Amino acid sequence: MLELVNLTGGYHGEDKVKNINAEFKKNEITVIIGPNGCGKSTLLKLMVRLLKPLSGRIMLNGSDISPLPRKEFAQTVSFLPQARSVPHMSAGSLVLHGRYPYLSYTRRYSKKDYEAVERALMITGTGKFRDIPMDLLSGGERQKVYIAMLIAQNTDVILLDEPTTYLDIHYQFELMNIICNLKQQGKTIITVLHDLSLALKYADQVIIMNQGKIEGCGSPDDICHSGMIDKVFHIHMRQLLSPYDGEYVFLPVQE
């Protein structure tokens, strides 16, 4: 679906991320992990064309994305940035903005747009917040409304930058379940996650980054057994067996 070929780039012409090669498949959640400042967010920004690559290409279904017009690109790839100021609008209006890439020359939202919004509110269970200003919602509720906006945008590829950070644990799982549901509908999901247990639990593919490079890439089990997590994060990892599934547990290590 989406492929990065020797991608290099960063802010102000730096090479914050170097020679990234990766492939993201349909019906899969790829989780990018790595220590702070390793270039995870920069990589996402390069992928949504917020930053211009110094070299390399981003291929979507086999063709380069750089010549795509803005709106067409926004109909294919959606992105939830990490740091956002809370906009002063109702949750319903926010979700409606997800339809902005589909606005025609009449510049009016159509019945189809309102239906997509209704559907997104339904899937995320945020219909009840429709008329409530965003600044009155809790962090978790707000995040679900943002996901609803991305669902309304209805793109094949969805990029998320730490969608669960600062959320209470039940919101983290609720959000990840919504994301899993999107995967099952055939979306390609790429997300940066801080929480390693959550990352390994939900990922189909894990990319581990360090100092601007991809350290390793593979299934959660492969990554865990490669010892790369221990090396990159300076921790010690154990797998504990629960009656349901093997959960990974992380312990800090004194060096």
Add this chain to the structure above:
Amino acid sequence: MPDGVKAMNIFQSSFMGANRRSFCLHPSKSKRWLAILLLVLAVIVILSLTLGSVAITPMQLAEIIKGNDKSSAAYRILLYVRFPRTMAALLAGSALAVSGAIIQAVLNNALASPNIIGINSGAGFVTMLCMVAFPAQPWLLPPAAFIGAFLTALAVSIIAMKINASKITIILTGVAIGSILTAGINTIKEISTDVLVGSSSFMMGGLSYVTNESLHFAGPYILIGLILALLFCNEMNVLSLGEDSAHSLGMNVKAYRFILLMIAAVLSGAAVSFAGLLGFVGLIVPHCVRIFVGEDNKKVIVACIVAGAIFVAACDLLARLIFAPFELPVGIIMSFLGGPFFLWLLLTKRRHINA
């Protein structure tokens, strides 16, 4: 997962169609506000046409509108004094209020307004240069004011972008540029012998010198600016999501910022070209309006057009009446009335004002 799946199933089995109306936040409430505002505007306009150092009775006004009374003194006062003055108040008020709302949206900054970030001073400086250099070319004033306003807006936003400025730094940049331009204005004022240029009316903002001619030149700029502002409401809303989100929704953020700043500059430039440095209206009217109609920029802009006109026309009316037959520049009344009113709003409805 169960939640999401359940929701999907509910959606697939029972969902029929979406209701458009559901997206208006209290639609009836905002319509009611608009109706009230329009009513107040009508009253203010009638008062503004009839009251002044020579009062015109409503009967005379009706006669004049019917066209029966073309020779009287009242007719000439109405046509050459009251009408341009009232129109000037309405146009300047709408233009500056909308300009303020746009600038607040573009810079995503509640403290911004055309006077605070120096746009009015830029317009005023170039207007004054123009008055001194080409005293016989009144049609030059609105485009000159627009150029001044636009260059200032551009300078502030480029500097802000270059240094990756925080909200406060943008304001400080604007204040610094504004003070340079105000110094320029004061220099021209001191060394020029022209009466109009030297008057405090221009500095404070005043409508006493407005003629039909000056409106004739500036009016079209304002009307076009207001229409454009209404067209780009949705873009302003998308911009308020933040640069990254707006970009990932397919918006050309830089281009729209530039266009919106141009519109704001046209509006405040045109207003400054005939009304002088009217300050406060661009800052407080958008805030007051948001308290009542919410944050949707479409409603904010519509309400700003009406409320800005009301505010300036009402202040101008008082400026004429309080010490009649002497007049105060309208800017003084605006600050005296608007300041306390704004403070009252801050104290009672603070939640709505997000600085």
